[in-house]
Amino acid sequence: MTDSAAGNGEENPPGRASYLFEGRRVRVSDLVDAGLLAPGTQLVFRRKRSGEAHLARVTEDGKIELDDGRRFASPSAAAAAASGRGPFDGWTAWALENDTLLDVLRQTLLDTVAGQSSSGGSAAEGSVDRHTRLKDARKKADEGNPITLTVRDLLDWWEASRRGYLVSGQVSAELANHGLSTVPDFAAVGLDDRVALTGPPTDTEDEQEATAEQEAAAEQETATGQWETKTTGAPKSTASDDEEEEPVQGQTVGNLPSALRGVESVTSSANFEEAFTKMRLNGYSQLPVLNGPRNLQGAVTWESIARARYADSGAPFSDAIAAAHAVSYADHLIDVLPDLERFGFLLVKDQTNRIAGIITVADVAAEYGATARPFLLIGDLDRQLRRVISEGLDLTEVIALCDPDGQRKLAAFDQLSYGDYQQVLGNQEQWDKLGWPLDRKSFVARLDELREIRNELMHFNDKDKAGDSAIPLLRNMIELLREHGS
Structure with missing residues (x-):
């Protein structure tokens, strides 16, 4: 991954095909590197209701330093520390002495990098298109007319169909860069549930007090109910919080x-x-x-x-x-x-x-059953690949391909990994020995596709399971191996 153009000080870097900041949150240091924020700049966090004003300055390394000397990489963390309250959207809390918000500088940086990416090829064009969509979503949110869409349609903005760890991280980061959050949290609901793209509150202090009043009213309303409850506090996704914030992981x-x-x-x-x-x-x-x-x-x-x-x-x-x-x-x-x-x-x-x-x-049993199904198919796929290789090829030749220097000390077919299966079946000489009336390139391409699915599953990176699209791929490959490997 490359750094942003603004982040490394280069002007109009050629061939930038990756989206802004590689799916990470913009940092104050990026504004400094881009020349949008000078070290030593005075920042102020004005509390509108109380009239309090908290001061800070920007350091040489892009941190926010409070009057007491504490330094923070995150504007949100700095705002919470300065006020002793929180959480806050630090990007709309801190402003320059001329009242320009850090968020405005952040949007300027995003627009600049998007403009530099516009000629970077198809991948960059998709990123620029997404940048435009997110800007429009922020505009509508600020106007009080937030865009609502299904989680599935939201993921499609990133050309994704499932919420793997990397995808969720990128979605969360890019929403944050535009000051957007999803209500409810896009990572904590179903793919076909609808979420609203909301912007940061215009007055964080008023927003906090309003939220507290709502919670108090809700508690009062339910105080007379003869029921049991477990309250964990599930706010909207914190897309505007610290850059360290991660999307919800695991099934909710x-x-x-x-x-x-x-x-x-x-x-x-x-x-x-x-x-x-x-x-x-x-x-x-x-x-x-x-x-x-x-x-x-x-x-x-x-x-x-x-x-x-x-x-x-x-x-x-x-x-x-x-x-x-x-x-x-x-x-x-x-x-x-x-x-x-x-x-x-x-x-x-x-x-x-x-x-x-x-x-x-019954709902939970169905969920865990759906989760377990691809794991069972992956296990069967491993067994079938090992079987066709062990029955149709010579162990010595296989070891020579997979462990040429002998460091792994391979001595049996049972020691082969999925990568070894790909190495062996991708070799033209070994493929010819199997005598299958199949196209090797298409077969190996599908193996690689299944490898990615397998990795997501085995590392529990995929929140939405293999899904309807992956199950047939696994089954078709298993059936093909059974038919031609017998």
């Missing part, structure tokens, strides 16, 4: 298809007939009892209804309301499994703490 509750797809419910003033009808019409085994989108009273289940009626045939509906448990959409799936085992189902809160969906044991 929100990644399950049913988590944010809405929920059928009744109020505590309902009757048995209404609950019966809704449960039967929808094939539900449980039904949440809500007296407001955030006021969870519990749930009724066939078991709780039977228990109430068994104790008293004339029991009121309220006797059938059992405890229910709510979790955040951003909770890691593995962390909520004990609660799911205990209750059999969990209600899901969205980024505003509204009850937005429900997950069951």
Whole structure:
């Protein structure tokens, strides 16, 4: 990867085909290197409501130094340290003495590098197109009309179909560079769930106090509910936070298809007939009892209804309301499994703490089944490749190809790696010995494609599993090996 043009001090570097900063967050030091921000420049962070003003200066190495001598690479960290509060979007908190925000300088740098990249070939053209889209998204967000789209469509801006570790990191970084966040977090919901591209708050202090007031109101609303909850705090994705911030990793509750797809419910003033009808019409085994989108009273289940009626045939509906448990959409799936085992189902809160969906044991079983399927196919692919090589080729010749200097001390077919399979089958002489009526180049190209899928899976870098597109590729290759390797 190359540094940005502004970052290495070169003017109009030739052939820049990679997107701005290689998917990393812009740093204050990049502004200094580009000549947009001079060392020694005074910065001010004005608190609009309180009238406080915090001062800092830019150091030679692109850090933000507070009056007490503490230095920070991140504007957000510097703002939080200066005020003793946070979190803040430091890029819209700190400004020059003429009120020019650091964010404005950052956008100038992005525009400059995008202009230098415009003649860098097809890859650069795609990056410039994405830069234009992100600028438009920021403009609409600032106007109060944020763009909404599915996570799948958002990933398509980066020509990606799944949220692998590298892809998620690049998406998160480039959103951050444009001062954008997704609500809800694009990494914590399903591919077909919709997110809004929102910009940074115009007044971080007011935003914090408004958020605190909303949370207090939500707590008050749910204080009377007879239910159990687990609050982890799931704000929107922190695309404007420190450059060290990473996207959500691992499967979350929100990644399950049913988590944010809405929920059928009744109020505590309902009757048995209404609950019966809704449960039967929808094939539900449980039904949440809500007296407001955030006021969870519990749930009724066939078991709780039977228990109430068994104790008293004339029991009121309220006797059938059992405890229910709510979790955040951003909770890691593995962390909520004990609660799911205990209750059999969990209600899901969205980024505003509204009850937005429900997950069951069946949903989780299907998720883990889908996750396990490509692992099983990868294992079968390894076995089939080893079998056709061991049955059709000479071990001595294979070792000569894969371990010519003997450093690996290969002595058996069982010691071969996936890379060895590619090395052997990509060799024209060894391929000819197999006698397959197949095109070697096409076969080896598919092997390499499957290698990338395999690496993503084995390193748990792919949040969205191999997906529908990879499963057929694996199966087709396995079937081909079985047919021609027998």
